[in-house]
Amino acid sequence: MLLKGKTAVITGGTRGIGYETVRQFLLNGAKVALLGSRTETAEKAVEKLKAENKSFEVRGYAPKLSCEEEVKRTLEKICADFGKIDVLINNAGISSSTPLLKFSEEEYDKIADLNIKSVFVCSKAAVPYLKETKGVILNTSSMVSVYGQPSGFMYPASKFAVNGITKSLSRELAPLGIRVNAVAPGITETDMVSALPKEMIDPLIKSIPLGRIGKPVDIANAFVFLASDMASYITGDILHVDGAARA
Ligand code: NAD
Numbered sequence: 001m002l003l004k005g006k007t008a009v010i011t012g013g014t015r016g017i018g019y020e021t022v023r024q025f026l027l028n029g030a031k032v033a034l035l036g037s038r039t040e041t042a043e044k045a046v047e048k049l050k051a052e053n054k055s056f057e058v059r060g061y062a063p064k065l066s067c068e069e070e071v072k073r074t075l076e077k078i079c080a081d082f083g084k085i086d087v088l089i090n091n092a093g094i095s096s097s098t099p100l101l102k103f104s105e106e107e108y109d110k111i112a113d114l115n116i117k118s119v120f121v122c123s124k125a126a127v128p129y130l131k132e133t134k135g136v137i138l139n140t141s142s143m144v145s146v147y148g149q150p151s152g153f154m155y156p157a158s159k160f161a162v163n164g165i166t167k168s169l170s171r172e173l174a175p176l177g178i179r180v181n182a183v184a185p186g187i188t189e190t191d192m193v194s195a196l197p198k199e200m201i202d203p204l205i206k207s208i209p210l211g212r213i214g215k216p217v218d219i220a221n222a223f224v225f226l227a228s229d230m231a232s233y234i235t236g237d238i239l240h241v242d243g244a245a246r247a
Contacts (some may be wrong), residue, residue, distance in 0.1 A: 002228040004029030006080045007042030009075070011035040011065055011122060014045040016190030017140065018070060020216030021223045022058065023049060028224055033059040033078040033085075035092070038062050055084075065092060065118035071125045085129035087227045090119040091140040096152035097200055105182050105234030108154055113160035119165055125174065134177035136227050139166050140219075141184040151200070159184075162180050171235030172174045176202075179235040183222045186242025188214040195216075 008025050012018035012187060013034035022032050026049065034049075042060030049056050059081055063074040093115045098107060123137050130137065145159035162182060163217030171178040187193055187204050193213070205213055222241045225231055 001029040002224055002230065003087075006086040006227065007031045007033070007084055008087035008227065009035065009073065009078060009085055009122075009126065010087060010089040010091060011118070012037075012140075013055070013060075014041040016192060017185065017188060017216045017219045018089075018091045019092050021091065021220040023052075024217065024220040024224050025087075025227070026056040026058060028051070028228075029108075030087070030227075032059075033082065034058055034060050035065070035074070036060060036062050037092070059122065066113045066121055068121050071118075071121050075125050075129065079129055079229055084133055085101065085126060086133045086135045087120060087137045087138065088126040088130065088135070089140070089145045089223060089227075090122050092118060093140060093158075093192075094174050095196070096155045096157075097149075097196055099151045100153060103152075110201055111154045111158050115155070115247045116165075119162060123165070123169060127176070130173075130178045131176040135179075137169065137173070137178065137180045138223055138226055139180075139182040140168070141182040141238055143184055143186045143240065143245055145238070166238060167181065167236050174235060179226075181226045181231070181234060181236070182238045183219060183226065184240045185219045185236050186240075186245040188216060188219055190216060195240065208228075208243045208245040212243065214241060214243065 013022045014036035042062045046060040061074050063070040067145040141162045142159040144156040147161050148156045166182040231238050
């Protein structure tokens with residue numbers, strides 16, 4: 001019960017790492033606002049969690065994460081529903097393996113919009129609430145934010161940006177008592193990974209010293225720790241949860 005009494009807003013909470021993070025937050029006593037890309041998928045995820053434990057305090061929302069006005073209205077609603085916000089997790093993200101010469105402007109904008117702009121928009125909208133609770137912003141980075149990857153340059157580029165936002169905001173928001181950290185997962189068993197070509201994944205798995213790919217719960221546990229008061233002196237850090245993988 002590391003998060004008893006805390007309220008968290010978690011983007012990309014409908015599946016994969018986000019869903020398991022919502023679940024672990026609930027199991028640790030938090031109340032959770034689960035954000036998805038569509039109302040139906042957010043509601044479906046909430047139903048699944050309530051079927052597991054009907055006393056879980058979780059509600060679904062689906063604002064466009066790169067739209068300041070929509071996110072502001074949603075956080076107002078969340079605050080009205082739950083009373084306060086202690087934790088924001090900017091987790092929603094999309095990946096790419098498109099080679100440079102086939103990379104379109106549209107794909108560039110789509111990745112930049114979700115993986116970078118939404119981190120800015122959601123963080124900015126959450127600060128007025130987080131400064132009241134001395135809260136926490138956590139971002140989902142990636143191991144590719146250190147090493148890049150052989151194809152799909154914009155995905156690692158967006159995660160380098162997430163690290164930069166994390167480090168800069170940790171310094172800017174520290175005087176308000178807000179901590180800002182990121183978790184950088186290695187290859188993790190989610191839909192995002194099953195969408196990647198086998199030729200790309202197999203050599204990556206072979207290079208993991210711990211000999212396996214990560215499970216969503218491995219990443220969720222890192223978020224629980226960083227959101228908890230046990231991490232009260234940690235800010236500006238990128239916590240790698242990747243079995244020592246090197247991409
Ligand atoms: P996933 O595809 O299983 O889930 C992605 C989540 O993002 C979903 O909940 C989806 O609803 C949400 N999302 C997608 N597009 C959206 C949009 N336009 N607006 C709002 N929400 C949207 O992916 P995952 O593997 O769980 O990835 C979660 C995060 O972890 C991402 O930021 C990803 O970059 C990062 N990550 C994943 C891995 C991995 O191996 N799976 C490794 C490193 C980092």
